[in-house]
Every structure is written in structure tokens, then in C-alpha cells.
Amino acid sequence: MLQGIIDIGSNTIRMAVYLIEGGHFEQLMKWKHTIGLASYVEDGVMQQAGIDRAVETILEYKEILYCFKISKVEAFTTAALRNAQNSRQAVAEIEDRTGITISVISGDEEATLDFIGATHSLNNTSGLLIDIGGGSTEIVTYRDRQIQYKTSLPIGSLSFAKKYVHSILPTMQECLEMNGEAEATIGAAADFSNICEAEIVGIGGTFKGACALNNELFNLPAVNQRLETKNIRQLIGNFVSDLGMTQDMAVSLMRSVPERIQTIIPGLVIADVLARRFQSHWITYSDSGVREGYIYSRILEK
Known part of the structure; x- marks a missing residue:
């Protein structure tokens, strides 16, 4: 199957498409936008401009997925959004406007996933x-x-x-x-x-x-x-x-x-x-x- 993964990081928002067969996978393509989400955090709060940039980028990635008829997509976010005081509200707005469910990865989980990968x-x-x-x-x-x-x-x-x-x-x-x-x-x-x-x-x-x-x-x-x-x-x-x-x-x-x-x-x-x-x-x-x-x-x- 084809699987899209969107990684909403503090500096970049990336998407990669993988071919997954059995217990193996192959990365086919990847895209990156250097958004700098962490720079949109003021006094601990993610600003609306940062939310808008994230939505804009994810919607662009959705167009790519739609073009290739890729229906399986998962997204996660790390420090910039998880550490914001308005993390829950910001993530909810991005989900509502893009239709993509986003997992907020804790610092402990991120370290574990880094190690596994x-x-x-x-x-x-x-x-x-x-x-x-x-x-x-x-x-x-x-x-x-x-x-x-x-x-x-x-x-x-x-x-x-x-x-x-x-x-x-x-x-x-x-x-x-x-x-x-x-x-x-x-x-x-x-x-x-x-x-x-x-x-x-x-x-x-x-x-x-x-x-x-x-x-x-x-x-x-x-x-x-x-x-x-x-x-x-x-x-x-x-x-x-x-x-x-x-x-x-x-x-x-x-x-x-x-x-x-x-x-x-x-x-x-x-x-x-x-x-x-x-x-x-x-x-x-x-x-x-x-x-x-x-x-x-x-x-x-x-």
C-alpha cells in the first residue's frame, strides 16, 4: 500500500510517501517546506500566522496525495506545537481546516521513535x-x-x-x-x-x-x-x-x-x-x- 506521513516539526514540515509491503517499506518521494513554526511562538503561544502556515502547507500536501490517489495518511507534530500553551486549540484548528488527524508526540515518545528509526x-x-x-x-x-x-x-x-x-x-x-x-x-x-x-x-x-x-x-x-x-x-x-x-x-x-x-x-x-x-x-x-x-x-x- 502507499502511505503518506506528514511530520510537522519546529523548523520544517515534511511529507514522505512510502510503499509498504509486508513488514518492509520503501520511501518513494519526499517534500519539505521550511516554515519555522517555532518562530511563530510568542510568549509561549502559537500565533495565528503559524497555524495558517501549517494549514497552507498541509493542504498543499493533501493535493499531492489526492493526485496519486493515496488515501492512507498519518500526521504527527513535535516540539513547536506540543510545547505551545495553546497546543490543544492550535492542533484542533489545523485538524478542522485540513481534515487530517494529528498525533502530538511527546518528547519521550520522540526520543523513542528516533531510536527505533x-x-x-x-x-x-x-x-x-x-x-x-x-x-x-x-x-x-x-x-x-x-x-x-x-x-x-x-x-x-x-x-x-x-x-x-x-x-x-x-x-x-x-x-x-x-x-x-x-x-x-x-x-x-x-x-x-x-x-x-x-x-x-x-x-x-x-x-x-x-x-x-x-x-x-x-x-x-x-x-x-x-x-x-x-x-x-x-x-x-x-x-x-x-x-x-x-x-x-x-x-x-x-x-x-x-x-x-x-x-x-x-x-x-x-x-x-x-x-x-x-x-x-x-x-x-x-x-x-x-x-x-x-x-x-x-x-x-x-
């Missing part, structure tokens, strides 16, 4: 999994393919950009302020105080963008999906607005992460704090995450 395509049975999203960051440690600890932290690339960055790119002082909140938030996650892992499995747009930017700057193949954590601080330093970014650096940024120019550095600040906190030397990006985990746990197991 990513580990199906990994060979290592133990490790550290991190998803830096627009409005939250999920961390999972696992042993023998079983979750050991998991948490969802209220820090993300878009929420940091909105809170701290007053222009397109952050200043050094703004990076230090983001670094301070990230360290305090991560330091408060007591279950992870003794965790030390040489390698991080990274999922989500920040790690995808980090790999693309790393490959561009260090002349690595575009298909490379690994980066050394020691490079993260250099990546950040190249694009701090008051440290004299060169034209070549600007070209590299626009070429590799055009849709994440305003959020990639805040995301990298969080990644840098996490890598140093867990004494990690490498990050490997995985393209499978919450959507694939949703299919495994919510659709295939029905």
Missing part, C-alpha cells in the same frame, strides 16, 4: 543517539539495541536562533550565551552525567547540515556522512558575524546549507556542547529517524 539501519548495537531539532533535542543511550536512558531537552536550533541571534548570523557574544544555556540544560540531565561515547549517531537537519558544511570546507566527498567533532568549533568560528567572515566562507555557507543559514550555527553550538560533554570524537549522520520510527512502531505493528 535510526537503529534499524545501523550495525552498532550500543551507542549514543542525538537529534537536534528546531525546538528540542532528544538524547538516547542504548546497549544491546535496548534503550538505556532517554531524554528530551527544551533547546533547539530555531528556538536558540530566535532567542539569542538578532541578525542572520550570531555574534561571538551570542554564541557564548547559547553555549551557556546549552551547558546548563545538558548538565541538568542527571541520567547522562557518566555517559562517555567516542561516537555520536546524529539525526535531523542540524547534523545533516553540519556534514554538508564540513564536506564543503574540508573538500570531502559530498556523500560523506561523518565529521570529527573537533571541526565543529572551527565551523562555528568561520561564520560568527563579528569575526570577519570571508567571501569564500560565505559562498560555502550558502552553497551547503541555503535553507538553514539562520539555524545552522545555533544548532552547531548545541552539537559542540554535547560532543564535549560526552567526550565524543566522531559524529555519523543517519538519514533515518522519527518518521521511520513512526512507521515501524505505529503502522507496521498494527
Whole structure:
């Protein structure tokens, strides 16, 4: 059967179409709009403009589904909508105007789905999994393919950009302020105080963008999906607005992460704090995450 999955995230709203046969599935097509829903939250309340943008995007995706006669569609949302004070009302309005039922995934559920989706395509049975999203960051440690600890932290690339960055790119002082909140938030996650892992499995747009930017700057193949954590601080330093970014650096940024120019550095600040906190030397990006985990746990197991 053909199955549509709509992922209403804090930074992007994505839809993917999968062919599901038996216990297996194949992604056929995917679409993405960088809406930045988290930026529409004012004083904890999702504004009407954000609701309207979400409705507009989902209705566009419905047209695609209708064109291909795809009747099976499921949608879920994460940090931007679940954390809003008017979450229930906002979700209800989007459902009423689009005709699509939306599951609100908790932070704990998101961490679990990230783990399920990513580990199906990994060979290592133990490790550290991190998803830096627009409005939250999920961390999972696992042993023998079983979750050991998991948490969802209220820090993300878009929420940091909105809170701290007053222009397109952050200043050094703004990076230090983001670094301070990230360290305090991560330091408060007591279950992870003794965790030390040489390698991080990274999922989500920040790690995808980090790999693309790393490959561009260090002349690595575009298909490379690994980066050394020691490079993260250099990546950040190249694009701090008051440290004299060169034209070549600007070209590299626009070429590799055009849709994440305003959020990639805040995301990298969080990644840098996490890598140093867990004494990690490498990050490997995985393209499978919450959507694939949703299919495994919510659709295939029905």
C-alpha cells in the first residue's frame, strides 16, 4: 500500500510517501517546506500566522496525495506545537481546516521513535543517539539495541536562533550565551552525567547540515556522512558575524546549507556542547529517524 506521513516539526514540515509491503517499506518521494513554526511562538503561544502556515502547507500536501490517489495518511507534530500553551486549540484548528488527524508526540515518545528509526539501519548495537531539532533535542543511550536512558531537552536550533541571534548570523557574544544555556540544560540531565561515547549517531537537519558544511570546507566527498567533532568549533568560528567572515566562507555557507543559514550555527553550538560533554570524537549522520520510527512502531505493528 502507499502511505503518506506528514511530520510537522519546529523548523520544517515534511511529507514522505512510502510503499509498504509486508513488514518492509520503501520511501518513494519526499517534500519539505521550511516554515519555522517555532518562530511563530510568542510568549509561549502559537500565533495565528503559524497555524495558517501549517494549514497552507498541509493542504498543499493533501493535493499531492489526492493526485496519486493515496488515501492512507498519518500526521504527527513535535516540539513547536506540543510545547505551545495553546497546543490543544492550535492542533484542533489545523485538524478542522485540513481534515487530517494529528498525533502530538511527546518528547519521550520522540526520543523513542528516533531510536527505533535510526537503529534499524545501523550495525552498532550500543551507542549514543542525538537529534537536534528546531525546538528540542532528544538524547538516547542504548546497549544491546535496548534503550538505556532517554531524554528530551527544551533547546533547539530555531528556538536558540530566535532567542539569542538578532541578525542572520550570531555574534561571538551570542554564541557564548547559547553555549551557556546549552551547558546548563545538558548538565541538568542527571541520567547522562557518566555517559562517555567516542561516537555520536546524529539525526535531523542540524547534523545533516553540519556534514554538508564540513564536506564543503574540508573538500570531502559530498556523500560523506561523518565529521570529527573537533571541526565543529572551527565551523562555528568561520561564520560568527563579528569575526570577519570571508567571501569564500560565505559562498560555502550558502552553497551547503541555503535553507538553514539562520539555524545552522545555533544548532552547531548545541552539537559542540554535547560532543564535549560526552567526550565524543566522531559524529555519523543517519538519514533515518522519527518518521521511520513512526512507521515501524505505529503502522507496521498494527
